[in-house]
Amino acid sequence: MATNLILGAVLLLCLAAVAWPFFFYPLILRALPTRPEQPVAGPLPSASLLFCAYNEAAAMPEKLANLAMLRQLYPALEILAFDDGSSDGTADLIAGQGDLVTLLRGPGRSGKAHGMKQLAARARGDVLIFTDANVLLDADAVDRLLARYADPDVGGVLGSLHYVGAQDSATASVGSLYWRLEERLKDEESRTGNVLGADGSIFSIRRSLYPDFPDSVLDDLTVSMAVVFAGKRLVKAKDVLARERLVTARSDEYRRKVRIAARAWHTHRHLRPQLRRMAALDRFKYGSRKIVRWFGGLFILTGAVAAGALAMRISPMLYLIGALAIIFVIWVGVRAKSGPFAALVDVLIAYAATVQGVAKAMTGRTVTTWNPAKSR
Template sequence: MSALDLTLLLILFASIVALLWPFLFYPLILRALPTKPEALRAGAAPSASLLFCAYNEAAAMPEKLANLAMLKCLHPDLEILAFDDGSSDETAALIAAEGDLVTLIRGPGRSGKAHGMKQLAARATGDVLIFTDANVMLDERAIGNLLARYADPQVGGVLGSLHYMGEGDSATASVGSLYWRIEERLKDEESRTGNVLGADGSIFSIRRSLYPVFPDSVLDDLTVSMAVVFAGARLVKAKDVIARERLVAGRGDEYRRKVRIAARAWHTHQHLRPQLRRMGALDRFKYASRKIIRWFGGVFILTGGLAALSLALRISPLLALAAAFFALLLLMLGMRAKSGPIAALTDILIAYAATLQGVMKAMSGRTVTIWNPAKSR
């Protein structure tokens, strides 16, 4: 075997390991780490404020408001605040009609979720701030179970568990559901061993005293939740705090969503970098494994594919041509397929491409501050 062949094999092997690292090797390492228990104590639950932002969510509002009414009935002291980001439909009117239930803050126009959440946090009075999304429904025990975790004074933030609905609606939804089940298990293991490294916006909370200052260009979910870790407190996940949301079924919607999230995530990483460097070794390892390596999965696919193609060329140009044709054929079939393994594989590749595009977009200096709800939920 020549030196070039060995180099190509090493590149291919390294690309495969890096691609599988967040989903195979990292979880195995987490399972081998010892448990860090919480010091749960009896006592009165802290006061809480539930916050969410909305833009053109009129279709989801009746169910959302009914869900909030149920939670308010169970927790009469729960403060609920909503920010309308310049909706052009009836979202603001529907929320305003429930003035006894929800305090509505109207934005001046499209200013973005991060800006809206900062406005809500500044007005909230609860000891604990609970963040959720306009299209997310919380189970009846979610608030009580979440607040109970704050009996441990070392706990500064608590994430819930997101359960997606509509898994069978399309291959995109099925892949999204599988990805999220893996993500939930990773968070469970991270929580068991110390800290979860970042939250998503469906359901998470922090002590109000830990709420940070940050620009509108970052992901508020990641920025706010990581402030708990930076403060030396624990960010944990509660399996019994359940939120439910419908999956995105359309490829176009999911692609645009992943580009937007990845671009904002990279800007968030740049904003948090000085504090990330001061984290403990275990938390830095978790962050790199679950965040950074995954953001560049598209690069690992490209480098691995090019290495494999180069090796095939060295064996036989005809073999390389046949392999490239077969890969292109599978991609074309996957783009047209609505279900099945080929469609699922195509959606995985599309997800990696969208994430890489978002990161490259952010690295070039561009960002996205506003969002639009997916039409295919």
Template structure:
């Protein structure tokens, strides 16, 4: 009995750490697929973003767009305002020389807004970003070089987070994202990345898909390149900057929302996912499915650890129950130090699981609100 319980505990631990520690090692063993990059290659481009109550971020965003257009005067920039209650729309409308604004007239969500912008776009390449994200001034020039290879259908840039020292939540979030960027880079070297983050990615406009407003548009749109038989790459020289969410409660809610939409999107994309190449199916399961259920195996592992302790000694079992109880009660309240860092990781896994369970019950999220603590 003790041996079987020990094996179950080990299995839970391996599943929890697999997407972050074991999967990257496997990626290093896969054959590499080079890309024909040409720094002289140029094509037309449209930059798009959606905004809701981003008035505080707009001055810096507009200055960033102004700098981009000085480097790339032909750049078309389109924005969608999702019924902001602040001066977001007014600030954008004040700069018609930089941005063409589409106003939704109410809350309809990012997916709806992006589809409306895509229908207006004229560039060969669509560049997707967020209202609070700033692009490096060399980003567009570097992006064009990768599209010299006709096999490339989409490009995921590199996101660098600002403010990682503001709180433990931000610090752990920054560490997680640096790991995520390294995994994406390894995926890219072997063929395709399994989906983009909405902060900075691009797609050939002709590949833009149709989809319902309830899905996660970042994942749906970026994976269209893979489904079309093209490559979806992650590159290091197309850089964007975003400020981390510093409040634990806001980050927890954000992860629940994203996970719910991601799993809902997974269900919508299942027929196309089933048609992917075997190596891409392996990547998708490793990067997405296993990670989505990491919280379940974390909880199961904790319960198995308590059972194992009790099997070894009733006194040890009692101590394990006490430690687990204290961790549940006090862990979320600790704001600094190693305990707080562990609490952030655990809460992230639990939030992801909660989002997936909500999606399984048919719930998803269409609209969003910007975090106040970033």
């Protein structure tokens, strides 16, 4: 009986840990008071828009047209790009736009973090706006983003990323759902104080806060967290919209998540001394949205083992039925291109990729360079 209770407790704890970032944590955030911004009248700051590219020739025509539209609306907007040794003519496409984009050509594969540091050192704007080579910004995005800097306590502003193509595959559908949950979490974190980290699709910081960091870290997390470490607010603007096409192939998404998780954990270790000095609320947010999620795959595995052991102790037949049901669901999900079983398999794959990436980083390995997904 005691063993059954222990196994049941382990199972419940694992279920709670998996649900924490998506259910319990949001409930706690909603109960916290709002921390309002306090804007001061004055002119908008100047801005530089930065992005890195590697073999993005397919995305460049639309990206460059988007940049031309933004420059027409904001003539003073400085735009800089770093090409990380592309072999498909990406750099030539950018250079062919004349003075629209200031292009820095890398000597070879050196990685996004290295490229962004080169661009930040060249930029002249008061605010640095970071985005990706395959991300498109809405026409009013720059204006609305810069308006949030009217509050002198705001040191960084995130935009809202809307994914395109959620209906193209189960992988894309799961990715879209996950990101909608992520966006809502960031909205609540922003309302209550600070968002704990940005992704590279669309975010900005005051140029004076740009930190120094090694090329091996995740630059968007490192740069955005520098705002919090400096005692400024990192907030999210719901009305600053960026759009990106989802990855549709499981293999592309798996490799992407392994790479991101490996670099995120490596970055976590790099930032650990500063993370420990954050305010208690920010430490709670960081642990809830990042650390607990990074180990979600281990919680699922531990919970599955505990559930299996408990079922075996209760009834071997119950264990057999449960095992066959799981095998059937996974078998159907792997073969299906849509539907709930396919979505469940994609969720499990995402957790497995994250655990693999974290484990990779824990052994001292990380990923510096990247390759664009072919299935976007």
